[in-house]
Amino acid sequence: MPEDRKPKPVRRAARGRRGWESVEVHQYKQDQATPYEGVTRQVLFRDSRLKGELRYFEVAPGGYSTLERHEHMHAVLVLHGAGQCLVGDEVQKIGLHDLVTVPPWTWHQFRAAPDEPLGFLCLVDAERDRPQLPNESELEGLKASPAVRDFLGGR
Amino acid sequence: MPEDRKPKPVRRAARGRRGWESVEVHQYKQDQATPYEGVTRQVLFRDSRLKGELRYFEVAPGGYSTLERHEHMHAVLVLHGAGQCLVGDEVQKIGLHDLVTVPPWTWHQFRAAPDEPLGFLCLVDAERDRPQLPNESELEGLKASPAVRDFLGGR
Numbered sequence A, B: 001m002p003e004d005r006k007p008k009p010v011r012r013a014a015r016g017r018r019g020w021e022s023v024e025v026h027q028y029k030q031d032q033a034t035p036y037e038g039v040t041r042q043v044l045f046r047d048s049r050l051k052g053e054l055r056y057f058e059v060a061p062g063g064y065s066t067l068e069r070h071e072h073m074h075a076v077l078v079l080h081g082a083g084q085c086l087v088g089d090e091v092q093k094i095g096l097h098d099l100v101t102v103p104p105w106t107w108h109q110f111r112a113a114p115d116e117p118l119g120f121l122c123l124v125d126a127e128r129d130r131p132q133l134p135n136e137s138e139l140e141g142l143k144a145s146p147a148v149r150d151f152l153g154g155r
Helices: A136-142 A146-152 B136-142 B146-152
Strands: A037-045 A052-064 A074-081 A083-087 A090-094 A099-102 A108-112 A118-125 B037-045 B052-064 B074-081 B083-087 B090-094 B099-102 B108-112 B118-125
Touching: A037 B074, A037 B099, A052 B052, A052 B074, A052 B118, A074 A108, A074 B037, A074 B052, A083 A099, A083 A146, A090 A146, A099 B037, A108 A118, A108 A146, A118 B052, A136 A146, B074 B108, B083 B099, B083 B146, B090 B146, B108 B118, B108 B146, B136 B146
Parallel strands: none
Antiparallel strands: A037 A052, A052 A108, A052 A118, A074 A099, A074 A118, A083 A090, A083 A108, B037 B052, B052 B108, B052 B118, B074 B099, B074 B118, B083 B090, B083 B108
């Protein structure tokens, strides 16, 4: 939904499949320089009269979001499927309706299970900074933890 | 979660029932002067570093939220069950994952189906005004529409 186009009061979820009838599906990143795999993005609520935005991301089985950090926070609720998340130096399994908090300046990545998609809502501030990618030394630092190394390697 | 208490990165959804293990369940309104029935409220994300808040409301079968309006917007996603909503002068059935937009200063109310709860996420600005209740003449105005009159009467 482009900002400020007046939405209908009710927009229907698609029946018999995931997603919404009237919400466009986008590639996760326009920028092809950032590594990710099998992720789509839908903007469920974006409005100049609202200070937060609600987006829906879906990671295909075995796929992953970009490993990144930024000043703005993420508030996440899993809506479909299962997977794992990295937040800081913690790796955790996540499933239906689990809540994930990504504090400011915290490395994070979401991975779908090998055999299930991972669909999640993500609340952010409408005004927010752009993500940073890890440099080599930061990546090595993250991999100091065996759990994080396994996670980043998709194991 | 009280504001600013550092949350764990992952908070689990309860398995085998609705809700979350570590999120307190509140009465919908502290103020008993506002009419509602069978509604609970849970704050999923509230943080001083986030400009939006995500709450979960659950309306028991046959119950309803307060009929009200305010300057701030509501952005709603149905998470469980089914029911109906009034937004302005429109009454619509809502079900799983449907999206409801309540623009500023728009009368609205949510009703669960007679035999199903209605659970929904609601995104609002953290800083927001207090709701107004309709006076008698505003209520009469709303009831000019037969669909709205039936909805308000719980039919």
